[in-house]
Amino acid sequence: MRPTPRARPLSADGASRPLLIAHATNSVDRASSACAGGADMVEIDVWSHRRRVEVRHERRVPLGVPLLFEKWYLRRPSRGEDQLGAIVNAIPKATGLFLDLKDRHPEGLASLARTVAANGHRRVIASSQLWPALRDMAVILPGIEVYYSVDVRAKLALLLSVTRRDRVCAGVSARASLLDPATIQTLHDCGLQVVAWTVDDPARAVALADAGVDGITTHDPRGLRTALAR
Numbered sequence: 001m002r003p004t005p006r007a008r009p010l011s012a013d014g015a016s017r018p019l020l021i022a023h024a025t026n027s028v029d030r031a032s033s034a035c036a037g038g039a040d041m042v043e044i045d046v047w048s049h050r051r052r053v054e055v056r057h058e059r060r061v062p063l064g065v066p067l068l069f070e071k072w073y074l075r076r077p078s079r080g081e082d083q084l085g086a087i088v089n090a091i092p093k094a095t096g097l098f099l100d101l102k103d104r105h106p107e108g109l110a111s112l113a114r115t116v117a118a119n120g121h122r123r124v125i126a127s128s129q130l131w132p133a134l135r136d137m138a139v140i141l142p143g144i145e146v147y148y149s150v151d152v153r154a155k156l157a158l159l160l161s162v163t164r165r166d167r168v169c170a171g172v173s174a175r176a177s178l179l180d181p182a183t184i185q186t187l188h189d190c191g192l193q194v195v196a197w198t199v200d201d202p203a204r205a206v207a208l209a210d211a212g213v214d215g216i217t218t219h220d221p222r223g224l225r226t227a228l229a230r
Helices: 028-036 084-090 106-118 131-140 153-162 181-189 202-211 221-229
Strands: 019-022 041-049 052-055 068-070 073-075 096-101 124-128 145-150 171-175 193-197 215-218
Touching: 019 028, 019 221, 028 041, 028 084, 041 084, 041 106, 052 084, 052 106, 084 106, 096 106, 096 131, 106 131, 124 131, 131 145, 145 153, 153 171, 153 181, 181 193, 202 215, 202 221, 215 221
Parallel strands: 019 041, 019 215, 041 096, 096 124, 124 145, 145 171, 171 193, 193 215
Antiparallel strands: 041 052, 068 073
């Protein structure tokens, strides 16, 4: 028998299909488009900068240089980097927030906690590869759902070795290539919900759904919803 999950199940409206999480919806336009495409939750990347929360996927160039960077481009920060509240206000209240914490600064966590608490009617999951940041967040905001993020097999093994003692963790958000039916079952046996990232191929999404994942992060919620409905 599958144990009782540590948090309420991800499955939307009691359906057997995985919940769909729109990846990197770091602007009002992207979040609104994802919701129109059928996303159940929107993923938002959050950073701390000068005691406030910024919403962006890029990193800041070090040494105080006012630039953000990805592998293939640079850009200047905009005044809209702190738009978490705007995104929250723009999307339907039924749409949940999947917050990807990118750093561990206490001031930023406290600011984020205030924003989350102000929208307590909405489902909120905090996820990060910085597991200590999630434990800090759970102290600042008791009751938030915490999902440890895993990108390599060694980290997955570490999670499995500590999860029975670490009761903060309610789920795992894992690179899709790490997940097979046996691994998903093992995680479920620990009482954890399982999210696969990032999946845009409909056939792969269907295979993961058949294997039992509870959620899928994607750039294409509309396409995956159509594939899973079939």
